Amino acid sequence: MSYVAIADRDHEQEHHDPQTFITKYIWSQDHKVIAVQYGLTAIFVGLIALGLSAMMRLQLGFPDEFTFINPENYYQFITMHGMIMVIYLLTALFLGGFGNYLIPLMVGSRDMVFPYLNMLSYWVYLLSVIILVVSFFVPGGSTGAGWTLYPPQAIMAGTPGVDLGIILMLVSLAVFIVAFTMGGLNYITTVLQARCKGMTLMRMPLSVWGIFTATVLGLLAFPALLVSAIMMLLDKTLMTSFFMPAISSMGTDPGYTGGSPILFQHLFWFFGHPEVYIVALPAFGIVSDLLSTHARKNIFGYRMMVWAIIAIGGLSFVVWAHHMYVSGMNPYFGFFFATTTLIIAVPTAIKVYNWVLTLWEGNIHLRVPMLFAIGFIFTFIHGGLTGLFLGNVTIDLPLSDTYFVVAHFHMVMGVSPILVVFGAIYHWWPKITGKMYNETLGKWHFWMTFLGTYAIYLPMHYLGFAGVPRRYFAMGNTEFLPESAQDLNAAITISALFVACTQILFFANMIWSLWKGPKSDPNPWDATTLEWQTPDHPPKHGNWGHELPVVHRWAYDYSVPGHEEDFIPQNVSADDAPAGREHGGEHAIVATKEHK
Amino acid sequence: MSEAVLEHGAKTPGREALVEDWSRDKQVFGVPWGKAMMWIFLLSDTFIFSCFLVGYMMVRISTTDPWPNPSEVFALDAFGVPVPLLLIAIMTFILITSSGTMALAVNMGYRKDRKKTFWLMVATAVLGASFVGMQAFEWTKLISEGVRPWGNPFGAAQFGSSFFMITGFHGMHVTAGVIYLLVVAFRVKNGFYERRGGNYEIVEIAGLYWHFVDLVWVFIFAFFYLW
Numbered sequence: 001m002s003y004v005a006i007a008d009r010d011h012e013q014e015h016h017d018p019q020t021f022i023t024k025y026i027w028s029q030d031h032k033v034i035a036v037q038y039g040l041t042a043i044f045v046g047l048i049a050l051g052l053s054a055m056m057r058l059q060l061g062f063p064d065e066f067t068f069i070n071p072e073n074y075y076q077f078i079t080m081h082g083m084i085m086v087i088y089l090l091t092a093l094f095l096g097g098f099g100n101y102l103i104p105l106m107v108g109s110r111d112m113v114f115p116y117l118n119m120l121s122y123w124v125y126l127l128s129v130i131i132l133v134v135s136f137f138v139p140g141g142s143t144g145a146g147w148t149l150y151p152p153q154a155i156m157a158g159t160p161g162v163d164l165g166i167i168l169m170l171v172s173l174a175v176f177i178v179a180f181t182m183g184g185l186n187y188i189t190t191v192l193q194a195r196c197k198g199m200t201l202m203r204m205p206l207s208v209w210g211i212f213t214a215t216v217l218g219l220l221a222f223p224a225l226l227v228s229a230i231m232m233l234l235d236k237t238l239m240t241s242f243f244m245p246a247i248s249s250m251g252t253d254p255g256y257t258g259g260s261p262i263l264f265q266h267l268f269w270f271f272g273h274p275e276v277y278i279v280a281l282p283a284f285g286i287v288s289d290l291l292s293t294h295a296r297k298n299i300f301g302y303r304m305m306v307w308a309i310i311a312i313g314g315l316s317f318v319v320w321a322h323h324m325y326v327s328g329m330n331p332y333f334g335f336f337f338a339t340t341t342l343i344i345a346v347p348t349a350i351k352v353y354n355w356v357l358t359l360w361e362g363n364i365h366l367r368v369p370m371l372f373a374i375g376f377i378f379t380f381i382h383g384g385l386t387g388l389f390l391g392n393v394t395i396d397l398p399l400s401d402t403y404f405v406v407a408h409f410h411m412v413m414g415v416s417p418i419l420v421v422f423g424a425i426y427h428w429w430p431k432i433t434g435k436m437y438n439e440t441l442g443k444w445h446f447w448m449t450f451l452g453t454y455a456i457y458l459p460m461h462y463l464g465f466a467g468v469p470r471r472y473f474a475m476g477n478t479e480f481l482p483e484s485a486q487d488l489n490a491a492i493t494i495s496a497l498f499v500a501c502t503q504i505l506f507f508a509n510m511i512w513s514l515w516k517g518p519k520s521d522p523n524p525w526d527a528t529t530l531e532w533q534t535p536d537h538p539p540k541h542g543n544w545g546h547e548l549p550v551v552h553r554w555a556y557d558y559s560v561p562g563h564e565e566d567f568i569p570q571n572v573s574a575d576d577a578p579a580g581r582e583h584g585g586e587h588a589i590v591a592t593k594e595h596k
Numbered sequence: 597m598s599e600a601v602l603e604h605g606a607k608t609p610g611r612e613a614l615v616e617d618w619s620r621d622k623q624v625f626g627v628p629w630g631k632a633m634m635w636i637f638l639l640s641d642t643f644i645f646s647c648f649l650v651g652y653m654m655v656r657i658s659t660t661d662p663w664p665n666p667s668e669v670f671a672l673d674a675f676g677v678p679v680p681l682l683l684i685a686i687m688t689f690i691l692i693t694s695s696g697t698m699a700l701a702v703n704m705g706y707r708k709d710r711k712k713t714f715w716l717m718v719a720t721a722v723l724g725a726s727f728v729g730m731q732a733f734e735w736t737k738l739i740s741e742g743v744r745p746w747g748n749p750f751g752a753a754q755f756g757s758s759f760f761m762i763t764g765f766h767g768m769h770v771t772a773g774v775i776y777l778l779v780v781a782f783r784v785k786n787g788f789y790e791r792r793g794g795n796y797e798i799v800e801i802a803g804l805y806w807h808f809v810d811l812v813w814v815f816i817f818a819f820f821y822l823w
């Protein structure tokens with residue numbers, strides 16, 4: 001008995017529209033509401049992390065001025081800042097936020113396949129955030145182990161937050177992973193199994209490809225983090241010795257014996273490196289769609305872009321030990337991981353070329369989302385190039401644990417994805433809220449953020465070369481550092497505070513838009529993808545009214561010759577518009593030829 | 597007229613069919629959502645267990661104390677003679693038998709024989725529960741002999757740590773599976789799925805999970821008791 005696809009079943013799936021405020025906005029099973037809940041929560045914790053970075057910068061820029069920041073606090077700030085930014089902000093925002101909002105709308109489905117599970121995913125995520133925030137207030141404070149949580153120091157006396165802080169951190173991570181798994185299973189199944197008629201995999205917008213692949217990475221990488229969190233919890237609470245070698249702590253023997261700290265590093269980075277791409281791939285996908293839409297041109301090399309995403313995703317599982325060059329590994333090991341790391345640069349470079357070629361001779365509209373997308377190309381190339389340096393063992397050894405590394409990862413996985421997040425919010429804001437924002441204010445926001453982040457991170461490369469170590473509370477009298485390093489640090493701090501403050505422009509713009517902003521057009525950017533073709537604007541529960549859309553073409557039919565408008569939505573059939581430029585999918589070509 | 601919409605159904609054999617399946621619209625696999633999701637979940641869970649087992653191997657290799665001899669530690673006294681691996685052989689046998697009853701239940705489910713499906717699922721759950729019970733017995737025995745997560749009289753401390761952690765994690769999977777099976781079994785019995793179009797795929801989905809848990813046990817068994 002063959003199974004009938006949902007899209008083919010004749011009986012309409014019934015939709016009980018939620019009535020009360022609570023079922024509509026709080027206990028909602030609508031993917032769009034869940035997306036907004038995820039987004040707001042993630043941005044809220046992100047603001048905490050931003051505040052923490054401001055505190056760190058104050059200390060680094062003006063070492064003796066702020067007596068309320070002591071070394072213990074500083075470590076706690078660093079740790080929570082890094083952890084929140086990477087996991088609770090970016091992962092949650094890209095997958096829980098944009099993934100939830102975009103996947104069903106872009107593939108033409110009514111919702112995620114299991115809405116109830118999807119709702120649970122958000123509430124469990126919220127629980128993990130609450131546990132995280134609580135850890136700031138327990139006795140001893142939150143953990144100060146660094147976001148990498150390396151044992152033995154993470155659970156040994158002397159590290160801040162070594163009692164409850166680290167326990168809550170690990171529990172919160174485990175809870176987050178449960179939440180992510182519930183959501184992730186939904187996203188993958190929806191993409192694979194619930195697309196509308198005509199929506200082949202090779203017609204999906206790249207945003208969906210990026211989010212989909214990132215989710216697969218998450219489901220395969222988070223297990224390693226879960227396992228290491230469980231093991232470390234046991235080491236901490238039951239005195240097992242998975243990661244703890246025989247060690248003496250402040251003259252006493254804590255009773256550990258024979259464990260392997262390196263095992264933790266392997267497990268952590270087996271998760272940690274794919275995590276970089278969990279954050280980057282959705283950004284890659286979204287930025288491709290922004291560039292194509294606002295340049296009024298099809299994305300260059302769509303199929304190549306898809307395969308590059310998949311190749312990067314696959315390769316990201318075999319490079320993890322490039323974070324461990326300084327752990328004293330066998331040179332052949334280092335050789336292997338350096339090679340795989342440099343190989344990843346190939347599909348990544350293909351993507352960058354294709355973005356640039358998409359802009360080539362395009363009809364570029366420098367609207368706010370486009371500015372952010374182009375800004376991303378700059379910062380990403382920048383961070384990518386320094387990555388090539390750090391991927392080589394011999395260059396990494398002296399640079400590891402200096403500010404060069406801080407500059408690198410902030411360019412590539414801090415600033416770049418954040419620029420895409422902003423671009424994406426500006427781009428889809430009219431669809432989500434039905435309102436327009438203020439364009440001028442948005443442009444100011446872009447330029448100040450973009451130039452400001454360069455002012456922060458460019459000088460950090462020099463600090464790194466000069467040998468300024470990472471995760472240091474203060475330099476003290478370090479002989480090899482010139483006096484001017486401190487001046488540079490002060491300048492960086494001023495830029496950082498400036499950038500932090502300019503984010504007010506963003507929030508002001510959005511609040512103004514909600515409150516007084518003009519109503520937006522249902523398709524203000526003349527975009528082709530399905531989410532802009534919904535019968536209601538903003539889309540209602542169930543997304544498509546009575547009938548699911550039918551897709552006739554790929555997502556990138558911009559400026560097709562012979563058509564009066566410069567875009568053809570995906571659900572416009574070949575009878576009503578030229579066949580377009582879809583070179584993907586043999587079927588499609590055959591079908592179009594038949595039509596002619 | 598809408599030729600641009602892809603039509604499917606014509607199956608070509610071999611590689612082309614694979615490409616066709618993967619590149620068609622609507623869905624990649626001709627299976628219900630729940631089943632697809634279960635497969636993906638199990639893939640993720642495989643990674644969890646793999647990480648546990650790899651971690652166990654690594655601590656076993658890196659610890660400096662000698663590893664306890666499994667055929668002595670896991671021996672059970674039968675009529676006054678210690679028989680190595682006796683208990684564990686019985687446990688493994690029970691779990692594998694339960695996979696058999698589960699497979700029969702799936703078959704009966706597709707034949708819509710609700711009564712037999714129900715009883716076979718209950719039998720599976722009972723076998724699973726007795727597995728957990730025997731595991732509890734084994735834990736008690738080891739604990740009474742002085743094995744603790746942080747140390748034991750037989751050798752490397754990591755022996756107890758990884759044993760309790762991994763069999764505990766697996767035992768939780770079995771326990772969850774028993775509950776899951778019972779819920780589905782009673783729903784089969786009281787006609788819950790009749791009211792939803794008489795679709796018994798859910799029995800197979802529960803079965804997938806159950807077989808997976810069994811399969812994982814085979815690996816745990818091999819790595820802990822035979823190495």
Ligand code: HEM
Nearest residue numbers: 053056078079082085086146147148413414470471472496
């Ligand atoms: C204006 C924005 C930001 C500023 C001013 C900032 C500043 C800092 C500073 C001063 C450190 C400590 C460096 C050290 O001494 O080792 C740091 C660490 C870190 N930041 Fe940021 N950051 C910002 C945004 C982000 C974003 C968006 C991410 C997301 C990926 C991020 C991820 C990290 C990570 C992973 C660490 C390492 C934490 C650790 O060493 O455990 N940061 N940041």
Ligand SMILES: [Cu+2]
Nearest residue numbers: 273276322323
């Ligand atoms: Cu990496």
